[in-house]
Amino acid sequence: MSKGNIQLTLPDGSVREFPAGATPLEVARSVGERLAAAGVAGQLDGEIVDLRAPIGRSGKFRVLTPRDSEAGVVIRHSAEHVLADAVERVFPGTIIDAGRQDHSEKFQYDFRVDHAFTPEDLERIEQEMARIVKEGKPFERQVVSRKEAAEIFRKRKEEIKLIRLEDIPEGEDITLFRHGDFVDLCRGPHVQRTDQIGAFKLLETSGAYFKGDERNEMLQRIYGTAFATKEELDSYFAKIEEARRRDHRRLGKELDLFSFSPLAPASPFFHPRGTIVYNELVALMRELYQEFGYEEVITPQLFDVDLWKRSGHYDHYRENMFFSDVEGREFSMKPMNCPGHCLIYSTHAHSYRELPVRFADFGRLHRYERSGVVQGLTRVRTFSIDDAHIFCTPAQIGQEVSSLFELMFRVYGIFGFQQPAIYLSTRPEKAIGEEALWRNAEAQLERCLKERGVEYTLNPGEGAFYGPKIDFVVLDAIGREWQLGTIQLDFNLPDRFDLTYVGDDGTEQRPVIIHRAVLGSVERFFGVMLEHFAGDLPLWLTPEQARVLPVSDRFMDAGRAVRDRLVQAGLRAELDERSEKLGAKIRDGELAKIPVLLVVGAREAESGGASVRVRHRGDLGTKDLDEVIATMTTTVHKRVLNPWPEVQ
RNA sequence: GCCAACGUAGCUCAGCCGGUAGAGCAAGUGAUUCGUAAUCACUAGGUCCGCGGUUCGAUUCCGCGCGUUGGCUCCA
Numbered sequence: 170m171s172k173g174n175i176q177l178t179l180p181d182g183s184v185r186e187f188p189a190g191a192t193p194l195e196v197a198r199s200v201g202e203r204l205a206a207a208g209v210a211g212q213l214d215g216e217i218v219d220l221r222a223p224i225g226r227s228g229k230f231r232v233l234t235p236r237d238s239e240a241g242v243v244i245r246h247s248a249e250h251v252l253a254d255a256v257e258r259v260f261p262g263t264i265i266d267a268g269r270q271d272h273s274e275k276f277q278y279d280f281r282v283d284h285a286f287t288p289e290d291l292e293r294i295e296q297e298m299a300r301i302v303k304e305g306k307p308f309e310r311q312v313v314s315r316k317e318a319a320e321i322f323r324k325r326k327e328e329i330k331l332i333r334l335e336d337i338p339e340g341e342d343i344t345l346f347r348h349g350d351f352v353d354l355c356r357g358p359h360v361q362r363t364d365q366i367g368a369f370k371l372l373e374t375s376g377a378y379f380k381g382d383e384r385n386e387m388l389q390r391i392y393g394t395a396f397a398t399k400e401e402l403d404s405y406f407a408k409i410e411e412a413r414r415r416d417h418r419r420l421g422k423e424l425d426l427f428s429f430s431p432l433a434p435a436s437p438f439f440h441p442r443g444t445i446v447y448n449e450l451v452a453l454m455r456e457l458y459q460e461f462g463y464e465e466v467i468t469p470q471l472f473d474v475d476l477w478k479r480s481g482h483y484d485h486y487r488e489n490m491f492f493s494d495v496e497g498r499e500f501s502m503k504p505m506n507c508p509g510h511c512l513i514y515s516t517h518a519h520s521y522r523e524l525p526v527r528f529a530d531f532g533r534l535h536r537y538e539r540s541g542v543v544q545g546l547t548r549v550r551t552f553s554i555d556d557a558h559i560f561c562t563p564a565q566i567g568q569e570v571s572s573l574f575e576l577m578f579r580v581y582g583i584f585g586f587q588q589p590a591i592y593l594s595t596r597p598e599k600a601i602g603e604e605a606l607w608r609n610a611e612a613q614l615e616r617c618l619k620e621r622g623v624e625y626t627l628n629p630g631e632g633a634f635y636g637p638k639i640d641f642v643v644l645d646a647i648g649r650e651w652q653l654g655t656i657q658l659d660f661n662l663p664d665r666f667d668l669t670y671v672g673d674d675g676t677e678q679r680p681v682i683i684h685r686a687v688l689g690s691v692e693r694f695f696g697v698m699l700e701h702f703a704g705d706l707p708l709w710l711t712p713e714q715a716r717v718l719p720v721s722d723r724f725m726d727a728g729r730a731v732r733d734r735l736v737q738a739g740l741r742a743e744l745d746e747r748s749e750k751l752g753a754k755i756r757d758g759e760l761a762k763i764p765v766l767l768v769v770g771a772r773e774a775e776s777g778g779a780s781v782r783v784r785h786r787g788d789l790g791t792k793d794l795d796e797v798i799a800t801m802t803t804t805v806h807k808r809v810l811n812p813w814p815e816v817q
Numbered sequence: 818g819c820c821a822a823c824g825u826a827g828c829u830c831a832g833c834c835g836g837u838a839g840a841g842c843a844a845g846u847g848a849u850u851c852g853u854a855a856u857c858a859c860u861a862g863g864u865c866c867g868c869g870g871u872u873c874g875a876u877u878c879c880g881c882g883c884g885u886u887g888g889c890u891c892c893a
Contacts, residue, residue: 277888285821375888376820383890387820390888418886422828431866431884489892534893539818540884542891554893655893690893721850748850756854770852780853788853 177230190223197232208232209360210243219358221310235397245276247359248369248395252278254351255297266329266388279377279388286374295371305364306348318343330354368402369395417696418545420704435543435550442712449710454555461576463529463557468509474499479665480508481601485634489536502535510558511666519670525561546696553691559683570617577641577654580687585810586643594631594638602661610658611637635661645701657684704762708812709805715742716763718754720770727774738798764812783813
C-alpha cells in the first residue's frame, strides 16, 4: 500500500486501494454509476458515514442503498432537515433548535414558535415537505470554522443554533448540511438528494424542554417517521395498530378485568375477573417462595415519618410520598417495604447460622406520581410488588444473587418471555452512603455477573439512591422491552437501622440487605403480560377457563352438570344460560377469549361428554369429560402456555 | 408538574355555522329451542365531565377546574 492510501474491503471480499480522503461517493462510483446514484450512505466497519465525508482509514466498507435496513436511519435523519425547512417556509420567523432520531423509527425536530402547532398545521407542513422531497434537492456537506458557522447562523437569526454551536467541543469538526436554501448544523450522515426520502408521515406534536431539562424553556416538537418505501411506512403503521390492539387498557376494559375512576386517579380497581388473574400471579410467586426459602410477612400501611427520616426516604424520596396528619403527628403511606422489614429483623437477635433471612411482602405501596406521568397499569400511584428483602452476610451475596438469577429465569420462562437483557446500574448523583460502600457493592454485583458469565450493559448513575442494582429487561411477543426484575444491593439501610447478627467469632456483624423483585410491580406486570399475550391468557392465569354452551335450553341441565363437574375438579368454569343460538354463544365466548368452550347438545347429553372447542384451534370433536378435566387440570398445574397440549 | 388533544347512553362513536341529542353493540321484556363467530320484535336508558362567563338561547363559543390520551421531565 503506497503512502497516504487506504484499503477498503468491499462486500464481495475484494480489497481496493484509494487515496486517503476519498469519499464514499467516489468509492461507489468506482464500483458503478448505478450504485453511486442509488447510495444513501456509506458504512465503514459498521459505522454509518456520509457519502461526502472523506474516509480517513482502512476498513470494511459498503455502500448503503434504500434496500438496506440501515438506510432508514439516514433517511429519517434527512427527513428531519426537510421538516425544519418546511416549518421555516410555512411559519417564517420560527427559530429552529435541533432534530434527533430516537432509537425507535421516529424522528423529531424542536422549534420555538409563538403559536401551538395544530393538526392542520401538520398537514400544511407535510405538504411543504412533500414539495421539498419532490424537488430532489441535493444535500451538500460543508466543513466550516466556528467563526464561519456563527456568522451564518447569526445572519439567519438562528439564536438557538448559536447555543448549540457553543456546545460543540473545541477541536471537533463543525459540519453544515445544506439542501436548497436550508442550512443546519449537523454531523450527518444524509442522503444525497431529498427525493431519496421515499415515504414519510408527520405523527404528532408535543412540548419538549430545551436540552431536555425541565428548568429550560419549552419548545414545540414535531414527530414524524420516514422510510425508503411506502411498504415500510405501511408496516410501521401496522405495527402501531398491532400495539393498539394489544393495549392493556383496552383489553382490561373489554375483558372486564380492571377500571379506573377519576375519584382515585392512577389507582386501578381490579374487577372480579382481574382479581383472579392478579391472585394467580401472586400465587405463582408464593409457590416459588416455598421452594426458594422465603418467609412472607405483613407490615403496616401507614408509618410515623420518623421511620422515613431514619431510612433516608424522607430526605431522598419525599416528593414521591403521600403524607397525612393525625393527632398532630405526621404519618406517611409506605412507598417501599424495606424499612418495615428492618423493624421486623431487629425484633430479636440473629445468629449467622440463621442467615440469610428472606422476608417477602406483597404489601400495598403508595407513591405519588406527577399527574402527567401516570399511564394505565404500567405507571400507577398504588401497587404492590413481589417484593422481598434478603438479610445476609457479605459472604453470602454471591450465592443469593446466583439463586435470584435462577428464580428470575424460571419465572420469565413460564410466561414465554425471551431471555432477558441485563443492566448494571451504578451510583446516582442523589445517593446516600459512603462512596467506598458503593464501590464495594458495585464490585460485588459485577463479580456475580462475571462469575455467571452473563452479558450485561452498564447503566452509570442509574442506581437506586441506596444502592447499585441489576435490572432484568424482557422482550414481549412483539419485541418491545419491559423492565421487570431487579436486584439491589444495600449497605446503607442495615447501618441506619443498626441491624446486626452475631458472627461465628461471637462478635456483632452488619448484615447486607438485598432488595429484589421478579415481576416488579404486580400491576405493571399485569399490564405487560396482558399485552404480551394480547389478552389470550394461558389456562392457569385466565379468569374463566371453560364455558359450557348448551345447544338449546333443552340441554341446560346437561350443561349445568358438565359445569358442576369442572368446578368440582377445581376449574373455573361457567355456563352460558342465555336463550341464544349456539353461534351467538360461541361468538361471545371467543370475544371473551375463553380458552375452552364446551358444547353440550343431544349427542353429548347422551354420552356424558362435551364437544371441545379450543381458542385458535377450533372444534376438536366430542371428548369424554374425564379426559377434558384431566387435560385441563394438568395444563393448569404445569402452567403450560398452550391451553390444550396434545401430549402432556 | 410542563406542552397539546380529547371528554356525548354501560361500550364504540356520530352530532355542520349556537335553537336543550342520535346510531350500532350491550341491557330489560316477549317470541324463538336453534350444532361451532351475531334469531327477531319491542322497551328503557343522557346533569352532552364539573363550575363560571358570553348570549334571548350553550353539548356547540370563551375561561377555570377535574380526568384521560400522546409527548417532555421522572419512574416499579
